[in-house]
Amino acid sequence: MIDARDITKTYPGTPRAVPVLQGLSLAVSGGETVALTGESGSGKSTLLHILGGLEAADTGIVTIAGQDVGALDEAGRAALRRDSIGLVFQQFNLIPSLDVGANLAFQARLNGRYDAGWAGTLAERLGLSDLLSRYPEELSGGQQQRVAIGRALASRPPVLMADEPTGNLDEDSAARVLDLMLSLVRETGTTLLIVTHSAAVAAQMDRRVHLSRGRLSAPSDAVGAAS
């Protein structure tokens, strides 16, 4: 579902350029859940942006849901993001002028896959049914992130990418939000790539990969060896 081969990415910089990804490869099968760990600045967000078609790699091949991302033009990449990828960020990124119901429906309406029944199910599962007419600023962080997850899943994308999605939440809300996200991902067979600093979160995924010096490796701990 995600296939990245020999990806390199260097940002120009002064006094010298910053090589971030240095021949990195990653393959994630359909329905698999994978945790991506790595020190701050190791390039996790850069990798997610490249996989999500938000940013171009310098070299290498990225295939998402059967599409060669490098072969797409800007419009094609926008269509890929809209149709095949759900994105959840640390800062929620809800649309402040839309209420919860409209935020939830936003991406699905854009790609013509809005399904009122599924939207209702998501709202219920995420504990948002009573909040549909509220605005983002009237919600707690945990509630906002639940809306962001619902919005990303509303159009049933094959792939969900989450960049430290619980990084702005207190421990209890983080655990609740993550549990909800994981159960929805597993029930829908969505492929998940999640960036996290939490070993406890990483342990709940099918597989863990660690980014260091521009490449990925499997973590060497016992938990990481499972599956």
Ligand SMILES: Nc1ncnc2c1ncn2[C@@H]1O[C@H](COP(=O)(O)OP(=O)(O)O)[C@@H](O)[C@H]1O
């Ligand atoms: N747009 C950019 N321009 C220049 N340098 C960048 C840019 N984005 C990220 N970087 C640099 O690339 C490296 C990796 O960043 P990032 O992918 O955000 O790491 P992480 O998400 O693992 O913390 C860092 O050194 C960062 O400063």
Ligand SMILES: [Mg+2]
């Ligand atoms: Mg990051």
